[in-house]
Structures are given as C-alpha cells and as structure tokens.
Amino acid sequence: MAEPTPETRTRSWLITATAILFLLIALGLIGAGGWLGAMGGSWYYLLAGLGFLVTAWLLHRRRAAALHVYAAIVAGTLVWALIEVGFDWWQLAPRGDVIVLLGLWLWMPWITRRLGTRSLAPGGLPLAASLVLAVVVAGIAMATPSHGISGRLSMERVAELTPDEGGMPAGGGVPAGDWHAYGRTAAGQRYSPLGDITPRNVDRLKVAWTYHTGDMRRPTDPVETTYQVTPLKIDDTLYLCTPHNYVIALDAGTGRERWRFDPEVPDNINRQHLTCRGVSYHAREGADPATPCARRIFMPTADARLIALDAATGRVCTDFGDNGQIDLWRGMPNVEPGFYYSTSPPVVTRNLLIVGGAVNDNVSVTEPSGVVRAYDVETGALVWNFDTGNPEATEPLAKGASYTANSPNVWSVASVDEALGLVYLPIGNQPPDQWGGRRSEAAERFSSSVTALDLASGRVRWVFQTVHHDLWDRDVPAQPTLVDLDMPNGPVPALVQPTKQGDIFVLDRRTGEPILPVTEEPAAQGAAEGDYAAPTQPASALSFRPPPLAEADMWGATMFDQLACRIRYRSLDYRGAYTPPSERGTLVYPGNFGVFNWGGVAVDPERQVVVATPSYLAFVIRLIRRTDDDRTYVSDGEPGLNENFGAPFAVDIGPMLSPVLGLPCQAPPWGYVAAADLRTGDIAWMHLNGTVRDRAPVPLPFEMGVPDLGGPLVTAGGVAFMSGTIDYYVRGFDLETGRRLWEDRLPAGGQATPMSYRGPDGRQYLLVVAGGHGSLGTKAGDAIIAYALPPAADDGGG
Template sequence: MTTVLAIVLLLLGFLVGGGGIWLIALGGSWYYLLAGAGFAFTGFALWLRNPVALYVYAALVLGSLFWALYEVGMDWWALAPRGGLIVVLGIILLGLLIGRRPRSVAGAWRWGGATLGATLVATIAVAVFAMLGESHTIKGQVAEAGEISLPPSEASAPPEQWVAYGRTSGGSHYSPLAAITPANVGQLEEAWVYRTGDVRDPEVDPEETTYEVTPTMVDGLLYLCTPHHIAIALDPVSGEERWRYDATVGHSQMRQHQTCRGLTHYRVEASADAVCSSRILLPTADARLIALDAKTGSECVGFGQDGAVDLSANMPHFYAGSYYSTSPPVVADGLVVIGGAVNDNVSTTEPSGVIRAYDTETGELVWNFDSGNPEQTEPLAQGETYVGNSPNAWSMLSVDEELGIVYAPMGNAPPDQYGGDRTEETERFSSSVTALDLGTGEVRWVRQLVHHDLWDMDTPSQPQLVDIRRDGEVVPALVQATKQGDIYVLDRRSGEPLLPVTEERAPQGAVEGDFTAPTQPRSAMSFAPEPLRESDMWGATMLDQLYCRIRYRELNYEGRYTPPSVNGTIVYPGNFGTFNWGGVAVDPVRQVVIANPVYLAFIVKLIPRADDTTSYVSEQKPGFNENYGAPYAAEMRPFWSPIGLPCQRPPWGYVAAASLEDGNVVWQHRNGTVRDLSPLPLPFEMGVPAIGGPIVTAGGVAFHSGTLDYYVRAFDVTTGATLWQDRLPAGGQATPMTYEGADGRQYLVVVAGGHGSTGTKPGDHVIAYALPE
C-alpha cells in the first residue's frame, strides 16, 4: 500500500507540477508548481521509506492552508477544492504510518507523524469553522409597508385573481392576498395535482422544449398552456379539467424554443352570455395567434381568419420555425399587442422583430412597429414586408392605459456576437426598453441598456410598472431587470432614471470589421457580479481547479463586456443571464424588489467563416449559431471544468431583496442545493442557478420554484429566511402564481415540467398548494 501511495503522489506531482509550469507561463499563480514539487518529493521519499516524506507533506498541508486563506478567506466552498485532496491523501499517509511504522527509525517516523497530524488537525479545524460560517450572506430587514397606493394596473385587477402573466398588465408579480403569512406558510399542503400529458420527445423536439408557463385565474377558471401549445382550463379549487384545446403545432427541430409562457384573457363588448364575449388568446409555435372562448375553449371564428391571426403575414425570410411568439400578448384599449421571437444566430436573413397591434374583436391589424423602419407604423399593404433581422420583443410586454404607453423589452439583432453590419435603427433599439404609443405604435421614448450589444444581452423580462416615492411625491416608475445584472428604475413617462445610471468605460478590441462601444451603462440598483479573478476559479478537486485557472489565463477576459474573439472570450455574466425572462418581483407597498440573481460564466469563440453555407458549429438545419452571411460563426458553451462543474466558485444563485428607495441590497442568501446536480443526492446548500421568476404577496411571503434542484420555496420578505419548501416531481423552471378560490382559501400554483437547456427532469405537473381547510 505504501508503494501504491508513493506512485500516486509521484503521478500527482507530475500532473500538478506540469500544470503549474503551464499556468506560470500564462502569468498565473506559482502555487501549483510548488505543490506539485511537494507531492513528488513526498512520493519519492515514501518510495525510499524515508521519514522526511512526512515532514515534506506536513509542509505541503500547512503551506496550502495559508495559501488558500490568503486567496479566498473563510469561504468553505472555495477552500474545499484547494485542500480536500491534500487532506484525504494526508490522512491515508498518516494511517499507513500508524498501521506499519518501521521500528528501526521509530523516532523519526513518530515525530514526522505527529507533525503531519497536527497540520491535518489544524486544516480540518479551519475547514469546520469555515463550514459553519455564512460567507456571501447579507443580513438585513425590509422596512414595514409605507403609505402608497397601488398603481392603476394593480388596483384595477380583482385581488383574488391572477389576470395576466405577471398578475396584471403591469407585471409586478405581486398579489394583494395575505392569508398565507410567515406564521402559517409552513402548513402549506398539496391541494391537487393535474397532469397535462405533454412531455418533451427528444427524438423530434428541440432541446429547449420547456415548461415556462405561469397560469392565470380569471372569473373562476385557471388557464394555462403547454410547450406544444395546448390551452387548458381547470377548476381552481379541484384541479379538474374544464376544457382543452390543441393548436396542433406538431413537432419541429427547426424551432429554437418550444414553449408557451402564458395565455391572455380579455373581454369584448357583448352580452354576458354571448359566445366569445370572454376570450383567451393563445400564441403558437407555427406563427398564429388564436382566440378561444374562455368558457368553452372553442375558436372565436370572428377573430382573424376562422379564429386565428397569421403572424407570418408580411414577414421577410419566413420559413417554418423561424418566427413565433413564446410570450402572451397584452390587451388594452381595444387592442391586442404582440411581439415575437426569431431563431437567434442562424443567419443575417431572418424575419423581422416587428411588434403589432390588432383589434381585440376582429383581429384586424391596427398598427405595426418595426424597429428596422420605426417611422412607418401604418399597416403594410399585401406584398410589402417588414425589415428582416430587426431587433425583436420576444419577452412579455407591459401597458399603462392611463399614459397610453406599451413598454417593450427589446432583444438584439441577429447575429448577437457580431455587429459590424448593423443599421442606425438597429443600434438605437437593440437591448433597450422601448415605449410605444398605445394608439399608434409611434415611439415615445427609448432607454438603451447595452450599447452595441455583442453578448446576447437582450432585455429579457417584462417591464414592471410600480409607483414609487420620490421627494414626497408618488412617481410612476418602471423596473427593468437585465441579463447583465443591473435593475433599472425609470420614470415610465419619459424613460429618465429615478435611480442613478452612469456610463462606465468598457473593454475594447472587437474582431476585424466590428467595434465595441467605449462605455456601457450601469444602474445604481445592480446585482452585477464582481469581475472574475484567477483565484475565483473552482473545481471539485485541485486538478480541475488548475484546469480552470489555465483556461482563465488562456481566454480573453477584461471584465464585463469583454468583446467576443477568435481566441475565445469569457462572458460573465453569460447570456443565460443574471436575470432572464422570469425577471424579479416588485412589492409596490413595501417598495422593494425580490430577486433571484444567477451567476454563470460562458465562453464565446468566433470562428471565421469561409463562405455562407458551411456549417461550423451545428449538425443540422436550421444551423443555430452558424450566422450564415456574417464573417463569423459563434461557438458558445458554459465555462465548465472537465467534469461538468462551473469553473467559477459558488454560490451560483441567490435570493435577495433590494430597496426601490436607494437601490441598495437589503438582504441576500444562497438559494438552492446541489441535490439534483451532483452524482450523489447531497443536499449541500451552495446556491445554484435558477430560471423562472419569483412572486411576492401582501402576506409578507415570496415564492420561487426555478432553482435547478426540484423545490418550491417560500421566503420571509422581511429577512429572506427560508420558511417552507416542498419537493417537486420535475424541474420547476416557471414562475409560480397565487389566487383565492371559491372556497375562500389562498392557493399557490407551481408548474413542474423541466427545462430542456438546463437539463432538469421533464414532467407535466401542475401542482396547487393551500393551507389546511
């Protein structure tokens, strides 16, 4: 056994020392060369049965401890990979000594063993102390509710209902229900479970076939849709199915996304018992907008052509799967306003990102806003087309009927990672919040959140409308979460910042033919991470941590907004986003934002294209990330270690609260365990990635189910403490909702269907919770 250990130490010395030389050549830490020498010298001395092996290894243990503390302090999850393997091998070495001590040199071995034992005990003691600590935690308390009225969009919605994706057309994710409180939320129990029957088929569906739906509850029915655009109405108290409508969109891997985030309910001017006086709108993956009777699920044949509007009309470069709407439209003042998604990064000849408004009763087109041609808002004539590749609004829109404004979170113009050929209009509207006149579609104002976006930092979530206090006055505001981690608080009348926005110098050095903006905006309310350092590199062991350090030094990285490169660039936060389509929750009464920020680095490498047809990064049509027609294809992947763990140290996800008064973070805690991310179901609370947003209630409880472990959790809004959690049967990557049933109980509904691009377990579960009757 001694010989085997000696060989292991010699091999480890070769690997760590060799990697250390490589790292030094790249300008990195000298530790790994020294550690490799320590392993090798220990192994050689052990091979010769020389007790100096114990002293050398003790020096390695102690030196590693001091080095680790110097780099990362008392952060347990950062310390563990630096010392775990060293301590384990030290314990084995000490065990061999205790079991088989050579008598001829008993004194030297004994003292060496004592020295090694003391260093191991000291290291383990530090580790235990670090494990009991609360690194990365911010403790604080949200102030009690102030005196402020709800904005009109919130106040007009019946408190017991959840009438739109974000509860209202203002999208706050806030419910005025207060039956569930921090005192009783621990008593929540499953009230009913419904199975939709719609589950991803990996043979015929795209990878990103996902359950992202937030149900709505209006007039005594609960409405939801499935990834394949089946609309369903349930009884909110029993979960029994009332009706089902299948849009028969079929299966296609030509679609980049196969999802439906929600349905839209509205009423038209007709008698209360008339067919289709109460309607549900269903956007589909084959570019239709279907109107259904909310009571029966039958098609409203007077809307569009036999109950559907063709969203491919006047669309340039259209092919099956190239354009569709994954998000529910908004309805206001007799208009249905809808954006759409295009297949990202396939080519430079993709459909338009046009936003259109239709008459709620007839489906007739009233206006169109095309960011590639913003001045022409009158409907196009038959045979005319919108501008291809213009920035689109794939996420949820918001509307303020009093101001007569629709707010659109705008994406980027494809291709995302190369912008050398973008037009003046593209540059103006990309990655912005754009306010449009509700009646005409004309631009009211634009606030750009990334200049010349080369990182796929689309404005990802619904703009959230809230009234806030400023200098003794109540100001109509808009809260916008972003992928890069900033949360903007703007005057929704003008787009002017209510919390300071500054321009900061940005890294330069775009590829040939492109350029980078000299500065980028940053909001005073920000969850943007600190720039990565070599010492932030992580791994399960020192070996994969060393790999990550080498890759960190090899890749281009100068902080946030380092431009994509042919060499390869670390993009942090990556295009997964600090926030994505789930956004944040806004408590308009307590004047706080409840957020679930996520931190994952990605690698982007640009590959020069020889022509407009060769596939460099994909294997089948349509060719995602090929960027046909552009000078470069884009190879994008998470910044992983060789064993599939993030290269940057945890936490990778939090739950947090920030004040709308000054933008400061009030409290922040790690959120989620690695139970469903590691080979062994270990419930270590490391803080894991999440997708899908939170909701907040007047009862002082926030809910979230989007972490990559399969749990729904309740948090105390005041302190952030986890109050309750329940195990889900599949990934819960959707935003929950809450309502009051006809039985007087407050229900919480969670959809657990999994998320294709995150690899969580697929399912088809709709689960309702309530307090005991």
C-alpha cells in the same frame, strides 16, 4: 533471513503504490502548474508538484522524512488558500480536499510503521499537527458566513391600494383573488394582494390538488423544450398552455379539467425553442359573459399563429381574424417554417392585442423580422406595426410589402399603462448577437433597450438602452414592471427593468429618464475585425452585477479541475463584463443566461420593494472565421444555430465548465434570493438559494446557491415564493428578512413563475408548475400543483 510474511508484502505494495500515485500527481501538477505559472497565474501548483515529487521519492526510499515533507505541503497549502480566499468554505474545500485526504492516508499506521515510525510518534507529529490545523480551519470556515447580505426590509406600507386594483398602477382593476395576465396585471408586478398566507403559517401549506397535462416531451422536440407557463385565473377557472400549445381550462378549486384545445401544431426540426409562457385574456366591455366569445383566451403558437378561443368553452372564436386566427407570417421576409414564433403571451388592452415574436438564434443575417404588431382585440384587424428596422412607418403594412429582415425583436413579455397611453417593449438584439459590424442605425438605436410606444399609433415615445452596441446577447429579457413610487418630491410613475448583466434600471415611465442614478462606465475595447466596442456602458445604482472574476475565483470539486479551470481562465480574453468576443475565446461574465432572464422580478407596490433571484454563470464565447456559407462550424444539422450564415464569424458559445466533472468553473454561490428598496436602491438582504441535490454526482443537499430560471412571486402577506432553481423545490421566504420559511419537493424542474389566487372555497392558493427545462437539464414533467392552508388552519393571528 526470514521470508517476508503476506502482511509485510501487502504493506510494501501499499507503500510502492502510494509512491507511484504521488509521482503521477507530481508530474501532473508540475506540468500543468508550470504552464499556469508561465501564463501569469499562480505558482502554487508547480511548487506543490515539486513537494509531491520529493514525497514520492522518499516514500520509495521508505524514509520517514516523507511525512515531514508532506506536512509542509499541507501547511503551505493552508496558508496559500487562506491568503487567496479567506474562510470561504466552498473555496477552501477544493484547494484542500485531495491534500488532506492523502495526508490522512500517509498518517495511517500501515504507512507510518513501514516508514519506521508511528502515527503519533515524533516522526508523525508534524503531519498530524498540519492535518489537525487544516480540520480546525475547515470547521471555522463552515461556521463562518461568507456570502450574501443579512438585513431587513421595511415592512411599512408606503402606498395603500384599493382591493379591486390589487397593485395595478393604472388601467382597469383586477379582483384581488384573480390573476388576469402573465404578471397578474398588465403592470407585470407578479404581486398578489392576498394576505392569508403569512410568515407565521406558511409552513402549514399542503398540496390541495395536482393536475397532469399529459403533454410530455417527444423524440422530435428541440433540446430547449421547456415548461415556463404562469396560468391565469379568472373567476373560478384557471387557464394555461403547454409546450406543445395545448390550451387547458381547469376548475380553480379542484383542478378538474373543464376543456382542452389542441391547435395541432406540427413538429418541426427547425425550432430552437418549444415553450409557452402563458395565454392572454380579454373581456368585452359591457357584454353579457354568457355571450359566446364575450370573454376570450388568446394563444400564440409555435407555428406562428395567434388563436382566439371562447373562455367558457374553448371553441375557436371564428369572428376573429381569419376564421379565429391570425397568420403571424403575414408580411414577414425570409419565410422559413420554424424560424419565427411567439413564446410569450400577447399584451391585451381595452381594444388592442399586441404581439411580438422570437427568431432562432444567430442562424443567419437573413432572419425574419422583429416586428411588433397591434391588432384589434375584437376583429383581429391590424391597427399598427412597429418595425425596429423602420420605426417611423407604423401604419399597417401595405399588401405585398414586407417588414425589415433581421431587425431586433421582442421575444419576452411587454407591459402597458393605459392611463398614460403607453406600451413598454423589452427589445432584444439584432443577429448576429456577438458580431455587430453591419448593424443599421435603427438597430443600434433599439437593440437591447426598453422602448415605450404610443398605444394608439405605435410611434416611439422614448428609448432607454441598457447595453450599447450589444455583442454579448444581453437582450432585455424580462417584462418591464410598472409601479408608482412614493419619492421625496411626490409620487412618480416608475418602470423597473431587470437585465441580463444584473442591473435593475428604475425609470420614470413617462419619459424614460432614470429615477435611480445611471452612470456611463468605461468598457473594454478591441472588438473582432470589422466591428467595434462601445467606449462606455450604462450602470444602475440598483445592481446585482457581480464583481469581476479573478483567477482565484476559479473552482472545481478537486484541485485538479480547479487547476484546469485556472489554465482556461488564463487562456481566455477577459477584461471585465464587456470584454468583446474574440477568435481567441472570451470569458463572458455574467453569461448570456443572465443574472436575470425572462422570469424577471416581483414588486410589492405597497411596500415598494423588489424581490429578485440573481443567478451567476460564466460563459465562453469564441468567434470562428467563416470561409463560406455552405460549411457548418458549430452546429450539427438544422436549424444551424450560431452559424451566422452571411456574417464573417460563426460563434461557439457555452457555459464555462470544469473538464473533470462538468461543474461551473467559477466558485459558488451561483444563485441567490434577494430584495431591495426601490426608492433608494439599497439591497436589504441577499441569501443563497438552492442546493446541488439534483445536479451533483452524489445527490447531497449542499446549499451552495444555484441558478434560478423562473420568476419570483410576492404576496401582501409578506411571503415571497419561487420554484425556478435547478433543484426541484418550491420555497417560501420571509419578505422582511429573506429567511426560508417553507419548501416542498417537486416532481420535476419548476422553471416557471408561481402565481396565487383565491379559490371558490375562499382559501388562498399557491400554484406551481413543474415541467422542467431542456437546456438546463432539469427533469421533465407535466404537473400543475396547487397548495393551500388546511381549511380550518389558524393563521397565528397574522
């Protein structure tokens, strides 16, 4: 008998190695698939595992029947996948990628010939046919739109705005080319009345200048060091802050630095956040602008100070507060440096400066107070305080007294309507966020609500709660947006409130009564020991809340991590969006990053439409029973986030990710750009937003729709801009259809809200901040980038 040739030995080893691989896959699928089936899940993986086992045995025996069995696996997988998800490409891919690739391997000549057949001989035809069918289905799926809404917004101008108001529904006008507050005006619309940039010329935008702040992350910074600023523009100057609270003034036309102020904030390991969303501006009525401190910039710092600066020079206004600053720790209980600070700019009115603050998440039941305080904008004297734990006592706190500890706070941006004499507060939850067994009556009233206060006195005028007895950290995260809506019975002063759960509540801002219908829907019961769950939860007619997750929605890059995610899904308690947190572990969807977060929405007050960037990530919450207040269960060192010292439970919380590659366990898309009519609540269009280029193991620009943490900007020219996706781009969209018209690569994560202004040269500028987000893992940076059309650009007649 002839000796085997080296080629023959190699082929033999290929068959043996392939059989071993199939055996290992079979054992994994049979074990994990049987476990999933026993938990009430799909039996597909067990059956596929048995098919792999038979294939492995036949390969070992060098039988061509292995190809037939595997052809049945391919065909069966295809039928099962289509039944589960139809022609959804991103859902089909992980169900079939490994199956098809292994089928192609088995169909190669070096395998088939060793099995006594050929790839295209009768023995190989069933496998070939099943693979061709799988490829055809994949092609159909890739060409089949399976997500989003295609439609058009009406571009009819429902309301006409005077040029100097530029969309502010009430209270002093802002010049159309300026941006005087976080949302451009105190109404928080994030709307520019400039129309030079249009759908016909937006693709001509080029970088006009770039400025680097020099404020980069330090080794001592917390994980959540983020650059979320939206600069202001007043006359010919831009004003901005940085994560370490530098305040910088730039020439709006060139980006040249005019002045810089360093408040010398000391590092502190106790801080959870290090960010600055913006500064505030006030001009003294009737004063000569050249007078020192006639125009002021107000800066809240990470060490709980509020500083007033001369807008012209950056020098401290020493006639404000105590030598130019207010100590926000004054009157606070449980003083612990690093545990209280303001990350959002204060609201400025004609005569008041209104400021809230953030506390570290869930460290203990003895946190600082969530009080909101109003100061005289000129002197810094305390005028009133609204303490959600003691809401009736709004007169200035007596010397030596303290505010209520651990009361719900206002960490995001407030809005104001001076004509109605109301300030609107987006209120958070009372820690512990995920266990509410000891909340006070006042906390239950104000937690997770938008609340209107009388400007003059701070007294409550109305409260609208967006979540009852919130156990999911669904703070009202975004600035309320004010707009006058042209309704069938006449104009109505409205408030538009986006929420983490995806509802956008449209309320009459005079009374808090819904304009678009709000219903109470039954919610899951069964809270942890000592707690309860609200029987119903409010739902708005205008909503981007996702449908409930099913096991078939679990995802992964391959069948293996998808199987792991299915097992995890079955192991968790999940009965809809309001499933109470549990010791077993609860799937929370949407998670606490929220469908909407601090970036909020943009509202076009003339067309009366809203532009939004809904995001979708599932989280897992697990309560851990505490036995004492000395041990840490979920944190490593200071500040002890989520330990909930003094409560019965600590909480382990994080996104639901696949164990193999760390991708989200629920199928994409994870992020959209969308628009809706505010008068009807109808969603006009909703499209995938962003790629996985900067988050995937291989930087491929697959447009899967990714989370956005930032806010949109909408312009009178009919273009919406946003930069907050976890890939590093700023994009422009057609307001009418949602079609992407333009994009540009950013040097770092753009997790901030863009703004637009008219420069000294007469051009409309788009300003983008690219500094990254620590907890999202996007690249850190310090860039301020201004875009504009070329000076002599033809706008195409738009």
